[in-house]
Amino acid sequence: SAVISQKPSRDICQRGTSLTIQCQVDSQVTMMFWYRQQPGQSLTLIATANQGSEATYESGFVIDKFPISRPNLTFSTLTVSNMSPEDSSIYLCSVLPGGEGDTQYFGPGTRLTVL
Amino acid sequence: AQTVTQSQPEMSVQEAETVTLSCTYDTSESDYYLFWYKQPPSRQMILVIRQEAYKQQNATENRFSVNFQKAAKSFSLKISDSQLGDAAMYFCAYRRYSGGGADGLTFGKGTHLIIQP
Numbered sequence: 001s002a003v004i005s006q007k008p009s010r011d012i013c014q015r016g017t018s019l020t021i022q023c024q025v026d027s028q029v030t031m032m033f034w035y036r037q038q039p040g041q042s043l044t045l046i047a048t049a050n051q052g053s054e055a056t057y058e059s060g061f062v063i064d065k066f067p068i069s070r071p072n073l074t075f076s077t078l079t080v081s082n083m084s085p086e087d088s089s090i091y092l093c094s095v096l097p098g099g100e101g102d103t104q105y106f107g108p109g110t111r112l113t114v115l
Numbered sequence: 116a117q118t119v120t121q122s123q124p125e126m127s128v129q130e131a132e133t134v135t136l137s138c139t140y141d142t143s144e145s146d147y148y149l150f151w152y153k154q155p156p157s158r159q160m161i162l163v164i165r166q167e168a169y170k171q172q173n174a175t176e177n178r179f180s181v182n183f184q185k186a187a188k189s190f191s192l193k194i195s196d197s198q199l200g201d202a203a204m205y206f207c208a209y210r211r212y213s214g215g216g217a218d219g220l221t222f223g224k225g226t227h228l229i230i231q232p
Contacts (some may be wrong), residue, residue, distance in 0.1 A: 032141035035218045038171050042206060043160075045219035058219075090158060101167075104150075104210075105221060 002097045004107035012113045013083055020079045021110045028073035031096035034066070037109070038089045046049055046091075049076040072090030083114045117142045119209050121223035129231045135182075136226045146212035146217030149183065149190045150220065153202065155203040158225050163205070168212075178216045194228075201231045 003026040023032065030066050032049040047055040047068055055068035070076040080087050086099040118141045139147070151163040166174045166183050172183050180196045191196035194201055204227050208220040 029178050031217050035219070037158075041128065042222045044223045045221070048219060074177070090162065094160075094219070101148075103162055105150075105162070114117075 001103075002095050002105045004090075004093055004095060004105060006093055006110050007112060009108065010111040010113075014086050014114060015058065015114055017083055018079055018081045019083065019112060020077050021091055021093075021112075023076045023078070023107055025074045025095055026063075027097065029095040029097045030073075030102075032070055032076045033094040033104075034058055034068060034076070035092045035094060035106075036080045036089045037074040037092060046078070049078075080112065083112075085114045088112055088114045117144075117193065117211065117221045119207050119208050119221050119223035121193045121205075121207055121226050123226045124224070125227040127229040127231060130197055130199060132197055133193060133195045134197055134228065136194075136205050136207075137227070138190045138192070138223055140188050140190065140207070140209050142188070142209065142211065144211045148210045148212070149181075150194045150210070151181070152206045152208060152222075153178070153201075154206065154225075160206075162190065187194075196207075196210040197230050199230050199232060204226055204228070 007022045007026045034046040035043040039045045045058050046061045047057040049070040051069050051070045067079045088108040092109045096102050122137045132225045147168045149166045153163050164176045180193045182191045204225045206225045207223040
């Protein structure tokens with residue numbers, strides 16, 4: 001298994017500003033992902049964080065809005081840029097420790113409110 | 116694109132009884148993985164059970180079992196002897212086999228499970 005921590009756990013931000021969310025895993029993992037869960041909704045994959053290269057974004061998500069870094073096998077950041085109230089969501093980091101056949105674990109999430 | 120459908124927005128069951136949550140999916144792939152995750156009010160996503168599509172035998176984890184019907188693209192979750200701690204949102208999820216890397220999960224909209232004491 002993998003223990004995942006996220007910082008901050010919650011934040012309230014003003015529109016037009018940016019917030020960087022950190023995801024730290026207690027062991028090296030093969031794959032890291034970022035998801036968004038809008039209020040009362042399901043989870044939607046934002047992107048796959050690739051170590052040492054640009055993230056792979058899903059349809060509807062762009063790098064300018066959600067820049068992602070993954071400098072090593074245990075850490076990743078997601079930035080929500082130029083925020084608007086529509087960005088108010090829970091953002092979750094998720095990992096696949098051993099690759100494709102493994103179980104995917106989730107962090108506790110970051111609850112973001114944009115005023 | 117793959118889609119996952121959970122047709123029951125909310126289910127209610129008496130404590131100690133059995134409940135079944137439905138999930139159907141659409142895919143053109145033959146190899147994939149299916150999952151049920153639980154999200155209590157704490158919002159922590161917890162894996163309940165997983166099924167590999169190539170396995171004919173239905174997965175079981177203690178009080179949780181699945182009915183996997185590959186031809187029908189159906190993947191229901193049965194919870195036996197329901198307990199108050201089972202109250203949560205339950206999400207069905209799909210991940211295709213990509214033969215090297217790994218895709219993220221595609222989730223259904225979720226079923227809110229209420230346990231009546």
